Amino acid sequence: MASKRGRLDQFVARALQVSKKAVRQLLINNHILVDGTVAKSPDLQIDEFSHIVCNDVVLQQHQKQYYMLNKPDGVVSATIDDKHPTALSLLKGINPAMLHIAGRLDLHSTGLLLITNDAKWSATLMAPDHKVAKQYIVTLAHPISDDYIEAFAKGMYFAFENITTQPAQLTMLSAHQARVVLREGKYHQIKRMFGRFRNPVVALHRESIGGITLDNTLLPGEYRVLTQAEVDCIIQH
Numbered sequence: 001m002a003s004k005r006g007r008l009d010q011f012v013a014r015a016l017q018v019s020k021k022a023v024r025q026l027l028i029n030n031h032i033l034v035d036g037t038v039a040k041s042p043d044l045q046i047d048e049f050s051h052i053v054c055n056d057v058v059l060q061q062h063q064k065q066y067y068m069l070n071k072p073d074g075v076v077s078a079t080i081d082d083k084h085p086t087a088l089s090l091l092k093g094i095n096p097a098m099l100h101i102a103g104r105l106d107l108h109s110t111g112l113l114l115i116t117n118d119a120k121w122s123a124t125l126m127a128p129d130h131k132v133a134k135q136y137i138v139t140l141a142h143p144i145s146d147d148y149i150e151a152f153a154k155g156m157y158f159a160f161e162n163i164t165t166q167p168a169q170l171t172m173l174s175a176h177q178a179r180v181v182l183r184e185g186k187y188h189q190i191k192r193m194f195g196r197f198r199n200p201v202v203a204l205h206r207e208s209i210g211g212i213t214l215d216n217t218l219l220p221g222e223y224r225v226l227t228q229a230e231v232d233c234i235i236q237h
Contacts (some may be wrong), residue, residue: 004119008034009042011052015059031055048098049118064118065099066231067091068212071113072220077104087113090221102126103134103185103209111136111206112214115223125209125234131166131183132210132234138190139203143175148197152180156193165189179207210234 009023012032016023024042026032032039033053034046046052052059069087071077076084079096084107088096102114102122116122125132152170157163169181180190191201207214211233215224 004048005045006047007042008032008039008044008046008052011046012054012059015052016054026054062098062117064121065094065116066118066121066226067094067115067223068215068218068226068230069113069115069223070214070218070220071105071110073108073110075221076107077101077113087115091115091223105206106188106204109204109206110220111204112209112212113206114209114212114226121231121234126185128184133208134182134185134206134210135208136180136182136190137173137203137205137207138178138180138194138201140176140178140194141200141202142198144172144178144197144199146172148172148178148194151196152193156196158186158192161186165193168193176202 009020009027012018012023012026013020020042023032027039027042030038031054033051034044035051048060049062049064051061069090071087074084075090076086078086079088079100080086087101088099091099098117099115100117100119100122102116102125105111105113114122114125124130149170149172152168155165155167158165163186165186166182166184168183171179173179182189186192190204194201212226212230218224
């Protein structure tokens with residue numbers, strides 16, 4: 001979802017149903033405030049979070065929102081779905097109109113899901129060049145060995161897309177479970193990498209994205225607002 005930037009005069013003209021000439025007169029008379037400051041320029045760039053007031057009437061006052069959700073199995077990372085409950089439907093009492101999911105999980109994958117209305121923030125989070133680490137606990141059908149560690153660290157070539165995955169860190173936790181850290185997100189990447197060993201993934205649980213770790217007090221389906229420190233750790237990455 002892209003940030004909705006545009007000219008101030010176009011926004012005010014639409015909001016008040018007046019001409020741009022009328023908006024220019026409002027600006028000349030100091031009748032329009034943007035983020036608490038008197039606006040002078042009709043081509044001032046605003047976005048969906050600019051606080052805009054005209055003659056003491058608030059035209060826009062959207063607040064940035066950031067949530068972490070402990071996604072349960074069987075919930076889709078989507079805004080609308082005809083067959084399954086959606087992640088946004090679990091945010092009870094929250095208006096989902098401007099919200100979107102930053103970093104999706106498959107239907108049966110669980111764990112940390114980030115939801116926001118801040119397109120710039122989510123774009124930073126998911127940008128390939130930022131290489132934000134994503135950490136998962138993976139449960140496998142068959143035992144794993146040290147061979148997996150080297151293969152994940154070297155990267156794997158997938159002919160269908162003609163790509164080689166970036167080095168990934170695998171730590172063995174038990175015979176059937178590993179912690180995997182990725183800095184990219186190719187299609188079904190973890191399942192396909194373990195598929196090279198003909199070892200099906202039984203469960204996939206995301207623990208963290210960058211400096212944001214799933215709150216262990218949240219039960220599956222529960223959510224909370226991100227702290228300012230959590231929000232900032234993505235921006236400062």
